Amino acid sequence: MSEIDFSGLVVVAAVAFSVPLLLGLAPSLRLPAVVLELVAGIAIGPSGLGWVELDQPIEVLSLIGLAFLLFLAGLEIDFERLRGHKIAVTATGFAVSFGIALIAAFALQGVGQVDTPLLVAIILVATSLGVVVPLLKDAGRASSDLGQLVVAAGSIADFGAVILLSLFFSREATSTTTKVVLLGGFILVAVALLAALVGAEPSRRLSDVLLRLQDTTAQIRVRGAFLLLIVFVALAESVGLEVILGAFLAGAVLSLVDRDRMMTHPAFRAKLEAVGFGVFIPVFFVASGIQFDLDALFGSASTVARVPLFLLALVLVRGLPALLYR
Numbered sequence: 431m432s433e434i435d436f437s438g439l440v441v442v443a444a445v446a447f448s449v450p451l452l453l454g455l456a457p458s459l460r461l462p463a464v465v466l467e468l469v470a471g472i473a474i475g476p477s478g479l480g481w482v483e484l485d486q487p488i489e490v491l492s493l494i495g496l497a498f499l500l501f502l503a504g505l506e507i508d509f510e511r512l513r514g515h516k517i518a519v520t521a522t523g524f525a526v527s528f529g530i531a532l533i534a535a536f537a538l539q540g541v542g543q544v545d546t547p548l549l550v551a552i553i554l555v556a557t558s559l560g561v562v563v564p565l566l567k568d569a570g571r572a573s574s575d576l577g578q579l580v581v582a583a584g585s586i587a588d589f590g591a592v593i594l595l596s597l598f599f600s601r602e603a604t605s606t607t608t609k610v611v612l613l614g615g616f617i618l619v620a621v622a623l624l625a626a627l628v629g630a631e632p633s634r635r636l637s638d639v640l641l642r643l644q645d646t647t648a649q650i651r652v653r654g655a656f657l658l659l660i661v662f663v664a665l666a667e668s669v670g671l672e673v674i675l676g677a678f679l680a681g682a683v684l685s686l687v688d689r690d691r692m693m694t695h696p697a698f699r700a701k702l703e704a705v706g707f708g709v710f711i712p713v714f715f716v717a718s719g720i721q722f723d724l725d726a727l728f729g730s731a732s733t734v735a736r737v738p739l740f741l742l743a744l745v746l747v748r749g750l751p752a753l754l755y756r
Contacts, residue, residue: 434487435485435487436484436487438482438483438484438485438487438488439488439491439572439713440473441481441482441714442474442482442713442717442720443472443713444489445467445470445471445474446467446712446715446716448470449463449466449467449470451714451723452466452689453466456582462564463564463568463569464564464565464715467712467715467716467719468715468716468718468719468722469578470716471715471716471717471718471719471720471721471722472719472720472722472724473719474716474719474720475719475720475721475722477518477722477723477724477725478724479614482715483720484720484721487719488713490712491710491714491715492713492714492717492718493714494672494710495706495709495710495711495712495714496617496673496674496677496714497673497674497676497677497714497715498677498705498706498710498711499563499564499677499706499710499711499714500674500677500678500681501545501655501659501677501680501681501684501704501706502563502679502681502703502707503581503585503676503681504585504677504679504680504681504682504683504684504685505682505684505685505699505702506563506567506577506578506581506680506681506685507564507578507581507582507585507682509532510582513540517582519579519583520579520582520583520586521586523583524555524583524587524590525584525738526750527555527587527747527750528551528555528590528744529550529750530750531550531551531554531555531743531747532551532584532702532745534550534551534743534746534747535547535550535551535743538739538743543736543739546754547594548598549598550599552591552594552595553690554740554743554744554747555587555590555591555747556587556588556591556592557584557587557588557591558581559571562580562581562584563581563584564707564711566580566581567703581654582712585678585738587716588674588678589674589675589678590621592672592674592675593613593675595672597610612670613671616665616666616669616671616675616676617668617679619665620646620662620679621685621724623661623683624683624686624687627683627687628686628687632745637694641694641695644695644698645697646656648686649701651695651698651701652698652701652702652705655684656684657700658680658684659677659680659681661680662677662679662680662683662693663677663680664676666679675741681726686704733751735754
């Protein structure tokens, strides 16, 4: 086994620590920490100063950070408030956006700018839920009606895009029908696990044990949440689905199971956020910047010229449904 080098991870951890500290020292600079972490990653990566490359420790922690970010996003959903009209609005918005994205993508193909319009349409309609959730939390709006609507819309767009990519552009050799069956099976397993957890919840003995161990060194609820996350991620990967799909569903399942109406463990979610946003998630954003290839973007004038076209298409895909909703 080759020796693992942690020097790159030291630089990444230093950047993850420094970014929010600098923003805290300059409150007039109203810039999301996520954006600065990405920019800092580009600066220290191969496209910038070349201080850090994506090695094994950074890659592993980055992947865990991505999974944890989507897990916390799923945990943010309040299913009691997302019923009826809100679900109908978000689903309709995604459908309208995808229709506009298809029109824009085929128009770009017509002028010779793209070769795969369906892929471009899926990319245009996707939403980075991992970026949206931290911004909402920093603004204190994640639990508001608007925040819940944004999380729901982002969830449908993000995972609708992931499912479409898995069905039509996956590297796996399986057919689309097989992938649909696997996806259905995965969702059934998630529902079965949810039912099992809900069934175990009324157990007085189990509740007493969880209550006794939750604030000791066992941190039993945090360990249970992490186990749930890893199980769903491993299950999704084993059937050829995207890791983020499993992570998000794990958070959604925990949101449904852990109601805590008696406020017996008010610090539980704060502990999960401390682990996620304090350790793993910043590594993911800095590592994303490290992987960004500036040379590919600015390698030719024709590539740079496409940027305004795609920005215009993105504005149309996202802006028109919002105007229709208003």
